[in-house]
Amino acid sequence: MGIRSLMWILWPSFLAAGVVSAIVFALVDPLDIVFLGHLQADRVSVYTASFFLFWLAAAGSSALSLFMAPGGKADVPEPADSLD
Secondary structure (H helix, E strand, O other): OOHHHHHHHHHHHHHHHHHHHHHHHHHOOHHHOOEOOOEOOOHHHHHHHHHHHHHHHHHHHHHHHHHHOOOOHHHOOOOOOOOO
């Protein structure tokens, strides 16, 4: 997997995680979330952890889409040498 493939995976998933985080936390207050029945985290910790979880889920989806895409390097045309 090259650096270009990572760009195709991580950048869209970063944007998707930002949008999902904004939507989720517009509807849910992080202080209302309780872990294991009694553990309560502060807002910044919940925002950070959930953003990275959303990013990981979206990156997995993007990676799977890239993996399942048809074609490969042989299907990519070579750039023309002139601007004709």
